[in-house]
Amino acid sequence: xxxxxxxxxxxxxxxxxxxxxxxxxxxxxxxxxxxxxxxxxxxxxxxxxxxxxxxxxxxxxxxxxxxxxxxxxxxxxxxxxxxxxxxxxxxxxxxxxxxxxxxxxxxxxxxxxxxxxxxxxxxxxxxxxxxxxxxxxxxxxxxxxxxxxxxxxxxxxxxxxxxxxxxxxxxxxxxxx
Numbered sequence: 238x239x240x241x242x243x244x245x246x247x248x249x250x251x252x253x254x255x256x257x258x259x260x261x262x263x264x265x266x267x268x269x270x271x272x273x274x275x276x277x278x279x280x281x282x283x284x285x286x287x288x289x290x291x292x293x294x295x296x297x298x299x300x301x302x303x304x305x306x307x308x309x310x311x312x313x314x315x316x317x318x319x320x321x322x323x324x325x326x327x328x329x330x331x332x333x334x335x336x337x338x339x340x341x342x343x344x345x346x347x348x349x350x351x352x353x354x355x356x357x358x359x360x361x362x363x364x365x366x367x368x369x370x371x372x373x374x375x376x377x378x379x380x381x382x383x384x385x386x387x388x389x390x391x392x393x394x395x396x397x398x399x400x401x402x403x404x405x406x407x408x409x410x411x412x413x414x
Contacts, residue, residue: 241317241325243289245333248274248282250340253291254403256310259395261295263305283308290314312391341405361402368411380408 244250248271255270256262264283268276286292291314296307325333348362357363371379383406393399 238285238289239321239325240289241321241333242329243285244291244315244317245336246282247336247339248278249286250336251343252279252282252286253310253315254340254344256292256308257312258401261307261309263307265305267308337405341403344403360400376408 244253251271251274252267255267262270264276264279267279267283268274271279283292287294287308290311292308292310294306295309297304298307299305345364352360352362369376369379387404395401
């Protein structure tokens with residue numbers, strides 16, 4: 238299975254996103270966090286993520302005589318290599334983009350239904366798009382600076398002072414006049 242197909246599956250993407258929000262979780266906690274996903278489905282997708290090295294068991298504990306595993310995401314394994322992106326057919330990219338977009342829509346919908354509009358600006362909720370007119374060199378400099386800042390922020394551990402915010406970005410080259 239290609240890495241891009243593994244990670245951009247609707248359920249697996251949501252599992253990874255939940256595990257990236259700060260602390261390791263058990264299957265029971267993931268079931269609570271993703272109530273629309275049956276527990277058996279979570280187990281099946283966690284097994285795939287474990288087999289491919291994207292999540293790991295970081296601890297175990299005894300609960301009612303059974304051993305409960307606690308999972309964490311392995312952030313360093315999540316980047317899809319450019320070589321795989323380049324050989325992925327266009328139809329698959331469209332499908333992956335739809336999954337990516339649906340995941341963002343689900344997260345935004347949850348936030349918007351749980352939060353009054355007066356909180357949006359204070360909490361940093363926003364969305365936008367804007368055309369940028371850049372040479373290839375200017376574009377690569379912009380991407381490098383954004384990646385550097387995001388990598389710095391990505392290394393921060395969750396603390397009571399830090400609010401978890403999802404950052405999603407993309408660049409879409411525009412062809413024609």
